[in-house]
Amino acid sequence: TNRTLTMIKPDAVEKGYIGAILTDIIAAGFTIKAMKFTQLTRRDAEQFYAVHKGKPFFESLLNFMTRGPIVAAILEKDNAVANFRELLGSTNPENAAEGTLRKKYATSVTENAVHGSDSDENAAIESHFHFSEREIF
Ligand code: ATP
Numbered sequence: 001t002n003r004t005l006t007m008i009k010p011d012a013v014e015k016g017y018i019g020a021i022l023t024d025i026i027a028a029g030f031t032i033k034a035m036k037f038t039q040l041t042r043r044d045a046e047q048f049y050a051v052h053k054g055k056p057f058f059e060s061l062l063n064f065m066t067r068g069p070i071v072a073a074i075l076e077k078d079n080a081v082a083n084f085r086e087l088l089g090s091t092n093p094e095n096a097a098e099g100t101l102r103k104k105y106a107t108s109v110t111e112n113a114v115h116g117s118d119s120d121e122n123a124a125i126e127s128h129f130h131f132s133e134r135e136i137f
Contacts, residue, residue, distance in 0.1 A: 003033065004080040004117045005126035010068035011111040018071055021105060021114060025075065028087050034074040034127070034136045040066050048129060057110065064110050072130040081123055084116040 008021050026032070040048065045065045052058050077083050089100025092109040096102040106113040117123035127136070 001120050001123070002078055002080050003074055003076050003127065004084045004123045005115075005130065006073050006075055006084065006117075007115040008071040008073075009111070009113055009115060010064065010066075010070060011107060012105050012113040013069055013071065015105070017105050017113065021101060022071075024101060024104070025087070028077075028083075030075040030077045030080070030084065032073055033076050034072075034131045036072055036130065036135070037069055038072060038130070039069045042066055044129075048126070060110055074127050074131065074136060081117055081120055085118070088114055088116045 006025070008018055012018070012021060022032075042062060045062045046053070049058070049061055049065070052061060075084060087101055089096030089102035089106075091102075091112060093102045093106035093112055096106065101114045102112050117126050
């Protein structure tokens with residue numbers, strides 16, 4: 001499909017990067033279809049990252065993702081999931097290509113500034129996690 005779900009993570013919000021990241025996303029051709037400023041509870045984060053349960057970094061991931069507010073948004077563009085993963089860059093910013101969001105705004109593999117869905121199926125699940133039907137345009 002043509003939609004994906006992004007989150008501007010707590011590290012990037014703390015550093016004042018919301019505006020710059022949204023500007024880059026829009027400049028790359030994505031349209032915003034839903035957006036909110038919110039904070040994940042521990043229960044939210046456990047649910048959102050359920051696939052990582054049991055991994056060594058799960059606990060630090062939960063602490064990180066719940067420590068402050070985030071911006072969640074639904075983005076539209078042709079081939080949105082793959083195109084947005086390309087704009088994001090590698091999970092580890094040290095491996096991220098020049099010009100990618102993680103190269104520009106991330107500090108480590110955990111504090112990597114921005115999330116993007118990894119499949120169309122997860123984009124739909126994650127979009128409904130954050131938004132009700134009347135919040136999506
Ligand atoms: P995201 O899902 O946030 O877009 P991703 O798909 O690139 O990132 P995943 O493998 O799904 O990466 O991991 C989800 C998140 O868990 C990462 O963004 C990162 O914050 C954290 N994470 C992943 N791998 C590690 C690791 N080896 N050490 C620490 N944190 C990690």
